[in-house]
Amino acid sequence: MLDRLVWLAFDLFFLLMLVRCVISWFRPSHYHPIVRWVENTTDPILEPIRRIIPPWKTAGLDFSPAIAIFLAWVIASVLAGILP
Template sequence: MNFAQGFGLSLLQLVLGVFDLYTWVIIIRALVSWVSPDPHNPLVRMLHVATEPVLRPLRRLAPPHKLGGLDLSPLLAILILQFVKNGIVYSLGYSPRFLF
């Protein structure tokens, strides 16, 4: 493997790591929302600021008030992230094992 291939692979792993990190941020936000957190808590505010730009448009597609109050936007966001992540890996010709 030459330098360019190694650099490209490292960059790909970094991008995939960012996808994984953002997935965990969404999961943590969903879990925290179940305990009615203090909205002034810095961690809660950080989670809200980091995830709301992605979750808000998805809430328009599946509004919680039409689903009995169940907000499916975190689940939809995670599914979309995984779909994009898989698409990146497959389009670059790597095997599914690369994802794990």
Template sequence: MLIFANLLLAIGKVLGMLLQILLYLVIARAIISWVNPDPYNPIVRFLHSSTDPFLRPIRRYVPLVGGGIDLSPILLFVLIIFLQSFLVQTMLDYSLSIRSRSIMVPAPVAAPGSLT
């Protein structure tokens, strides 16, 4: 069980880091969208290509509001915060719980004079 706990802990930490990076990319894309960026700029292209796969499904269900304001980055931001607070934290807490139970379980002790 200790190996499973360590695996779950590692997956939770990596997932948390990936979600944090995605959060920063979404924030950067939102800030860049406030100005008129050059669409051929490599940074702008990277931000669009890295965040579009996550924003596109949200845009299918959330229309633009007055004046063409796109709310999908805000919804993705909230979803990322939820996943970090619920999913990742649950994985980390569960793995630490398994670890503490695995370490604290005493090994069976053979009685004196027994053959086992």
């Protein structure tokens, strides 16, 4: 039961990161409430990764969402394996 909850949380996190990536492709107004909410929700997770691997060091490509998704997957896998 708890492992399903962990995977549900991971799925929601993955969806949020996917929305963040799609938003960055279209450059909508940062004043839109949904865009602002997605950015405010994901920035605390992505900013520490960007400090370690800045986009200018990777030819302008921002790999921080992919790294965040991978780390979340590892954490979810460990938690799902530990929980009954």
